Amino acid sequence: MSKREIKVYSDLSGANAVWADKIRKLREEKGIVMLNLIGSPGCGKTTLLEKTVESLTAKQRFAVLEGDIATTRDAERLHKLGVMVSQLVTKGACHLSAKLVHKAFVDLPLDELDMVIVENVGNLVCPAGMDIGETAKVAVLSVAEGEDKPAKYPRLFREAKGVVITKTDLLPYVSFNMEACLDDIKQINGTIPVIKVSAKDGSGMGEWVKFLTSFSKNQH
Amino acid sequence: MSKREIKVYSDLSGANAVWADKIRKLREEKGIVMLNLIGSPGCGKTTLLEKTVESLTAKQRFAVLEGDIATTRDAERLHKLGVMVSQLVTKGACHLSAKLVHKAFVDLPLDELDMVIVENVGNLVCPAGMDIGETAKVAVLSVAEGEDKPAKYPRLFREAKGVVITKTDLLPYVSFNMEACLDDIKQINGTIPVIKVSAKDGSGMGEWVKFLTSFSKNQH
Numbered sequence: 001m002s003k004r005e006i007k008v009y010s011d012l013s014g015a016n017a018v019w020a021d022k023i024r025k026l027r028e029e030k031g032i033v034m035l036n037l038i039g040s041p042g043c044g045k046t047t048l049l050e051k052t053v054e055s056l057t058a059k060q061r062f063a064v065l066e067g068d069i070a071t072t073r074d075a076e077r078l079h080k081l082g083v084m085v086s087q088l089v090t091k092g093a094c095h096l097s098a099k100l101v102h103k104a105f106v107d108l109p110l111d112e113l114d115m116v117i118v119e120n121v122g123n124l125v126c127p128a129g130m131d132i133g134e135t136a137k138v139a140v141l142s143v144a145e146g147e148d149k150p151a152k153y154p155r156l157f158r159e160a161k162g163v164v165i166t167k168t169d170l171l172p173y174v175s176f177n178m179e180a181c182l183d184d185i186k187q188i189n190g191t192i193p194v195i196k197v198s199a200k201d202g203s204g205m206g207e208w209v210k211f212l213t214s215f216s217k218n219q220h
Numbered sequence: 221m222s223k224r225e226i227k228v229y230s231d232l233s234g235a236n237a238v239w240a241d242k243i244r245k246l247r248e249e250k251g252i253v254m255l256n257l258i259g260s261p262g263c264g265k266t267t268l269l270e271k272t273v274e275s276l277t278a279k280q281r282f283a284v285l286e287g288d289i290a291t292t293r294d295a296e297r298l299h300k301l302g303v304m305v306s307q308l309v310t311k312g313a314c315h316l317s318a319k320l321v322h323k324a325f326v327d328l329p330l331d332e333l334d335m336v337i338v339e340n341v342g343n344l345v346c347p348a349g350m351d352i353g354e355t356a357k358v359a360v361l362s363v364a365e366g367e368d369k370p371a372k373y374p375r376l377f378r379e380a381k382g383v384v385i386t387k388t389d390l391l392p393y394v395s396f397n398m399e400a401c402l403d404d405i406k407q408i409n410g411t412i413p414v415i416k417v418s419a420k421d422g423s424g425m426g427e428w429v430k431f432l433t434s435f436s437k438n439q440h
Contacts, residue, residue, distance in 0.1 A: 040260045041344045041373060042365020069345065071372050092375065094314065094345035122372070124261045125289065125314035125343055144364035144390070145262020152291050152342070153261060155312065170364070173393050 016131065019098035023105055023133030030110045033215045034118060036132055038156055039140030040149075041122030044166040044199060046074045048140070048208070049119065051199040053081045055209045060216055062115040065104050067096040069121055084108070095127035096120050102133075114218040124149065128156035135215050136161035143167050144174050147181035150188055157188045162195065162211055169198040236351065239318035243325055243353030250330045253435045254338060256352055258376055259360030260369075261342030264386040264419060266294045268360070268428070269339060271419040273301045275429045280436055282335040285324050287316040289341055304328070315347035316340050322353075334438040344369065348376035355435050356381035363387050364394050367401035370408055377408045382415065382431055389418040 027034055037045050049064060056062060063084040066075040075087035086104045088096055101118060108116065118134065120127040128137070139160040141149055144167055150157040157163065163185055171178075178196075185194060195211050197204035247254055257265050269284060276282060283304040286295040295307035306324045308316055321338060328336065338354065340347040348357070359380040361369055364387055370377040377383065383405055391398075398416075405414060415431050417424035 040262060040342070040365075041369050042260060042362070068372060070374055071368075073368055073372065092345075092349075094343070121345065122260070123314070123343060123345055125312075125341065126346065129312075142262070142364065144362065144387070144394075145260075148291075148293055149261050152288060152293065154290055167364070170390065170393055173390055174364075 016098045019102045020131040020133040023098060023102050026106070026110070027116075027133060027135070030113070031217060032110060032113055032116060033217075034105075034116045034132075034134045035212065035215065036118045036120060036127070036134035036137045037140055038120045038124070038127045038137055038160070039122065039166075040124050040142070040145055043122070043140050043142040043145065045119050045122070045140050046077055047199045048164070048166060048197065049083075049117065050077060050081060051202070051205060052209060052212070053078070053083055055205070056212060059209065059213050060114045060218070061112055062117060063108050063113055065096075065101060065116060065118045067119055067121045069093070074119065090121055094121060094123050094125075095130050096132055097130070098132045114216050115212070117212075124153040124156055128153070128159055139163045141165050141181075143170050143176040143178075146175070147177040147184070150181060150184040154188050157185055157192075160189065160192065162193045164208060164211075165194060165196045167198060167200070168196050168203060169200045236318045239322045240351040240353040243318060243322050246325070246330070247336075247353060247355070250333070251437060252330060252333055252336060253437075254325075254336045254352075254354045255432065255435065256338045256340060256347070256354035256357045257360055258340045258344070258347045258357055258380070259342065259386075260344050260362070260365055263342070263360050263362040263365065265339050265342070265360050266297055267419045268384070268386055268417065269303075269337065270297060270301060271422070271425060272429060272432070273298070273303055275425065276432060279429065279433050280334045280438070281332055282337060283328050283333055285316075285321060285336060285338045287339055287341045289313070294339065310341055314341060314343050314345075315350050316352055317350070318352045334436050335432070337432075344373040344376055348373070348379055359383045361385050361401075363390050363396040363398075366395070367397040367404070370401060370404040374408050377405055377412075380409065380412065382413045384428060384431075385414060385416045387418060387420070388416050388423060389420045 298305040
């Protein structure tokens with residue numbers, strides 16, 4: 001054996017924790033809340049954000065980081081509405097890494113922001129266990145997906161600090177047992193807030209914006 | 221350096237290929253078609269299978285392998301209908317591995333089967349790149365998810381040998397541009413068959429069963 005020191009190569013999740021901690025520290029220095037929206041492909045994350053822009057702009061200075069595997073479509077949708085938005089393209093990876101988020105985060109005008117909303121890659125599984133230095137993970141579930149998803153994908157609902165149930169305007173047309181869903185969420189994560197919204201008909205949107213701003217010390 | 225032989229530890233994806241090849245070889249020996257259904261959580265995979273049981277039973281001797289992260293709910297749904305079904309619980313993993321599928325596959329009465337349908341873990345990303353020795357991957361997309369999903373998650377739609385667009389009964393209530401969706405699929409994967417179904421009102425179900433049986437040499 002040679003006498004040279006043993007080199008230690010951290011695994012990827014270890015490296016992720018380092019980047020997540022950098023984000024967390026910088027966030028706390030700057031007083032910025034970061035919310036990490038996680039849900040299935042097509043659960044309505046981007047549409048929810050589109051419909052949130054107007055009322056949130058009145059209360060918070062915010063930017064959006066849009067996660068996607070391959071395209072810049074979602075960022076373009078929000079850019080059209082005048083939102084400060086960056087696109088994080090994972091090139092095939094199933095979740096955002098803290099390193100990629102950090103890269104985009106430090107490029108934001110942090111002194112002019114109260115809040116950064118991260119829309120993660122559409123996926124109920126992989127982003128749930130990944131620390132990106134966020135203030136809170138928020139689970140997004142559409143009624144079109146069925147009430148059994150919290151029980152089937154418990155990790156996200158356990159890690160989240162809030163659940164938003166989207167597309168409630170579809171309730172008359174889909175089979176979705178709200179009571180069973182709420183029971184399962186309660187069993188997984190106690191008294192976590194659950195907000196029911198329809199970005200289409202606007203119901204619940206006030207409560208949703210109130211929930212978002214509840215994380216922020218900077219109320220305008 | 222010692223003289224003993226160097227031990228080689230394959231990485232996980234290498235090991236996966238070994239198990240996938242075992243399944244493929246055994247499948248071919250037994251003349252069994254294996255279809256790997258992949259789609260988002262809540263895109264309607266299990267409901268589609270529930271509504272497929274009766275007409276497929278008349279044409280094929282089949283079994284189902286149900287992938288799930290944490291529960292046995294989906295297998296129970298199919299078991300109730302008299303389907304030969306096993307549950308593959310990944311304990312947190314975001315896709316089925318060939319090793320786990322192999323374990324369940326060899327326990328099936330292979331001499332009595334024409335077809336095995338695998339319902340993968342609900343995820344548009346991770347299962348797309350994973351070989352489980354299947355005859356074909358089939359992408360499942362619900363109209364509630366939006367027409368942009370093939371462009372945003374291209375790998376699955378590139379790897380698939382067919383696409384099934386589910387929940388067409390919801391078309392009047394959601395914003396889903398079918399033409400744009402079909403255009404994107406065509407751009408990604410040429411003339412791949414696309415079947416539009418509603419498990420709720422039954423439309424397209426005949427075409428879906430015809431598509432499934434088209435892979436099988438054993439027509440009854």
